[in-house]
Amino acid sequence: MTPEQIRENDARWVLGTYARQPLHLSHGEGAWMWDLDGKRYLDLTSGIAVNALGHADPAVVAAIHEQASRIAHASNLYFTELHGRMARILCERSGMDKAFFCNSGTEANEGAIKFVRKFWHGNGSAWRHEIVSFRSSFHGRTFGAMAATGQEKIQAGFGPMLPGFVWADLTPESLLENIGAHTAGVILEPILAEGGVIEPSPEFVKTLMELKAKHGFLLVCDEIQTGLGRTGNWFGFQGTGLEPDLISLAKPLGGGLPLGAVLLKQRIADCLKPGDHGTTFGGNPVAVAAGLVVLDRLARPGFLDGVNAVAKHLREGLASLNGIGPFGALRGRGMLIGIEVSCDPGAIIDAAREEGLIVYRAGAVLRLLPPLVLTAEQADLAVEGLRKVAARI
Secondary structure (H helix, E strand, C coil): CCHHHHHHHHHHHCCCCCCCCCCCEEEEEECEEEECCCCEEEECCHHHHCCCCCECCHHHHHHHHHHHCCCCCCCCCCCCHHHHHHHHHHHHHHCCCEEEEECCHHHHHHHHHHHHHHHHHHCCCCCCCEEEEEECCCCCCCHHHHHHCECHHHHCCCCCCCCCEEEECCCHHHHHHHCCCCEEEEEECCCECCCCCECCCHHHHHHHHHHHHHHCCEEEEECCCCCCCCCCCCCCCCCCCCCCCEEEECHHHHCCCCCEEEEECHHHHCCCCCCCCCCCCCCCHHHHHHHHHHHHHHHCCCHHHHHHHHHHHHHHHHHCCCCCCCEEEEEEECCEEEEEECCCHHHHHHHHHHCCEECEEECCEEEECCCCCCCHHHHHHHHHHHHHHHHHC
């Protein structure tokens, strides 16, 4: 098909639930992507934090090819050695005891919500079903995850929402107002990425953990965007004082293919039996094979040190843009970067694309999610490109 035919098919047949950029991609390599016309772009979004190892990583491609040639789908009626290996790595790195595999981030959060409620039901406290989440949070588009998402625009037109969810503010005072002996669980992103790259304060975390010790609710850390190297650690909760009972994962977990997971403590797993939850495609062998390459790379000595070094270099360059054109202060950690801007981020996204940069937004904040394999030289190109964008704006 010609590029014109491809564009015509997209416009005619694809449902318009995304405000897509006028960009038709052809292929990628590492941190680079090319469109149908052959123009090259530096990808600073990683498919919204999915392509942690960039595009067409040779080891990921080889793992997909090998596994697809053996068995592409087995269902969860049987074991494969891949599931156990990935579960062991994730549990050992996170401090959890069991893993449930699914297909996506929203499905992982659906599972976590169900497991929280099942835990209290199994312990004779079915009345304890309330889940507390936070304004500006994002947990997914399916009904349970959407009910937990603290953004009215996400829920608009889809009501009524599922009951039993409460939104709190990211303040110690709001925690004290909304959490009590009736609370079954709290779901929290270590950094609220979609909501504006907002990080809870140390005072907030301290109060949350004090309330957890007092009331015994279960803490779900939504690590879908912060997990697996994005913040410089294996998980975004590490080093913050947060002590989760469940962790939801997705995005980079499948090496570019659909894969999610819920990690949980043994005492929660003990309340779940066959038939309580399921998924046909969850833990697809091809996706798990690709994801194991990501986990193996993260575990490689020096890999995360290199990620942190490039992230530091990139952030220093971006900080030098503060006050130039629309650019302001930085937010976030590691390769999860928010840039405060004084204009509509959409204008910056368009101008950046003209300069050969692919960037994204988080509400009113410009958001960068580079692949973890970004080099220092590419970081310099990104900063220089955004400097040119400032001149355009």
